[in-house]
Amino acid sequence: MDCVQGSPAHNCLHQVLQHPFKPRKMGKLRPTSIKVAQEVAADIAPMAGEEGVDFISAFANPLPARVIAALIANGMLALLQNLEQVARLPDDYSFLSSAVDEFLRFQGPVQTVVLIAKEISKWPA
Numbered sequence: 001m002d003c004v005q006g007s008p009a010h011n012c013l014h015q016v017l018q019h020p021f022k023p024r025k026m027g028k029l030r031p032t033s034i035k036v037a038q039e040v041a042a043d044i045a046p047m048a049g050e051e052g053v054d055f056i057s058a059f060a061n062p063l064p065a066r067v068i069a070a071l072i073a074n075g076m077l078a079l080l081q082n083l084e085q086v087a088r089l090p091d092d093y094s095f096l097s098s099a100v101d102e103f104l105r106f107q108g109p110v111q112t113v114v115l116i117a118k119e120i121s122k123w124p125a
Contacts, residue, residue, distance in 0.1 A: 029071070036067045075099075 019025070044058040053059075079086050089096065 029067070032070050032074075033067050036070050037063060040066060 040059055040063055044053055047053045047058065085099070089099065
């Protein structure tokens, strides 16, 4: 597949990938990413010594896979807690993308959202 910038393949991939990689979506992954990065750093800390550690192979290479695994685990946990939703997936794969969004929303890295009103208003206005 020729994926040179401006080619049809590049444009197609760009369209598909631009939504999940928007800053707001990526920001939701930050707490999980930081936690996993701290775990990987703790794993390699004992290896550091006079000889040092190959940072790329010890830290940078395993980090993405471990972040993805943590997010998938959250999604699987959400599915196992909602078996009626699991039963729907084989019937219609078209909502698999929205299921992934729900994984991140329902069992994502941010467990609490606090909303603060900017002004007092009466309901109904």
